[in-house]
Amino acid sequence: MIDDLVNVGDFERAAVERLDAGVAGYFFGGAGDEVTLAENVAAWSQWRLRPRVLAGHGEWTTRAAVLGVEVSMPILVAPVAYQRLVDPDGELAMAQAAAAAGTVMCLSTLATSRPAEVAAAAPDGRRWFQLYCFRDAGVTQALLDEAIGSGFEAIVVTVDAPRGGHRERDLRTGFKIPESLGVPSVQAALGSDRAVTIEETFALMDSELSWTDLEKIASDCDVPVLVKGVLTGEDAALAVEHGAAGVVVSNHGGRQLDCTVATADALVEVIDAVGGRGTVLVDGGLRRGTDVAIALALGADAVLVGRPALWGLAVGGAPGAQRVLELLRAELELVLALCGCASPEELSTSHLRR
Numbered sequence: 001m002i003d004d005l006v007n008v009g010d011f012e013r014a015a016v017e018r019l020d021a022g023v024a025g026y027f028f029g030g031a032g033d034e035v036t037l038a039e040n041v042a043a044w045s046q047w048r049l050r051p052r053v054l055a056g057h058g059e060w061t062t063r064a065a066v067l068g069v070e071v072s073m074p075i076l077v078a079p080v081a082y083q084r085l086v087d088p089d090g091e092l093a094m095a096q097a098a099a100a101a102g103t104v105m106c107l108s109t110l111a112t113s114r115p116a117e118v119a120a121a122a123p124d125g126r127r128w129f130q131l132y133c134f135r136d137a138g139v140t141q142a143l144l145d146e147a148i149g150s151g152f153e154a155i156v157v158t159v160d161a162p163r164g165g166h167r168e169r170d171l172r173t174g175f176k177i178p179e180s181l182g183v184p185s186v187q188a189a190l191g192s193d194r195a196v197t198i199e200e201t202f203a204l205m206d207s208e209l210s211w212t213d214l215e216k217i218a219s220d221c222d223v224p225v226l227v228k229g230v231l232t233g234e235d236a237a238l239a240v241e242h243g244a245a246g247v248v249v250s251n252h253g254g255r256q257l258d259c260t261v262a263t264a265d266a267l268v269e270v271i272d273a274v275g276g277r278g279t280v281l282v283d284g285g286l287r288r289g290t291d292v293a294i295a296l297a298l299g300a301d302a303v304l305v306g307r308p309a310l311w312g313l314a315v316g317g318a319p320g321a322q323r324v325l326e327l328l329r330a331e332l333e334l335v336l337a338l339c340g341c342a343s344p345e346e347l348s349t350s351h352l353r354r
Helices: 008-018 021-028 035-044 090-101 115-121 137-149 168-173 184-190 198-204 211-220 233-241 263-274 289-298 307-338
Strands: 064-066 069-071 075-077 104-107 126-131 155-158 225-230 246-249 279-283 302-305
Touching (some): 021 168, 035 289, 090 115, 090 126, 104 115, 137 155, 137 184, 184 198, 233 263, 246 263, 289 302, 302 307
Parallel strands (some): 126 155, 225 246, 279 302
């Protein structure tokens, strides 16, 4: 079946048909009136490509370096919580898909598998860990210790969720995360003998996180630390000044604060503020290889995709998620060829018009 689906939109429609309405609403929905959710997608289409011809290239590659290590494509898998809601193997299957596609998977703190389990499921894969910080520093440290000890190569601190967003689709369907699903990594860090619910997990998180806290995390970590949830140049500059190796331009997929700026529109401001002092990644609304190319041409080092990979997982497990990643890679390669670029690093603002 997955071979008959030819783009991300096909996988989205197939996932809607397959998933329960409550689960679909949880993953597909956004905050408030979902203005940001829609504008994240639409903002990429406000740019136009300026192809260059007769470039003399006969071969093209999508390979790129992210945090100094090569990946098959500058398209990484964003952290998405509770993946066993859409597939029995959840994050284990997603890690296998990313490894097979030759790219990075970022595992959520709110995953339904522990970091060590994900590492065992895809031992040759590259992995990052998305971190929510807890009021109890011991819990945060236990999460970091397991992830880094399991070979996770970077820590991605999410900073745009001191409180959960107002997601009205969940209110309408009455959807709640099943208590039995739990958050295994947090359960282990707490030493709990039962599953920890989403409500309990958020109640334990540190809503008073500051730049001083970030600086301590970055200085104590043996791996690079990225800050996810940055939308302004001011915060991007502060992130690198406080020890971050880079930032992820993100509005949490439109799931936190509605009517925030679309990530495509925030990207240039952030890149200018970082000024080459760190890595700049972006997520939100990327659905085509053309979107990826636009992000790279604007100056992003790579992009992350969350919902598209999840739709692949929902429709076809690990092979479905891998197929989505490969479709995006193939689309990006075609853009490179038609824009006269042999590799992603050759894309620049000269290939764009607003």
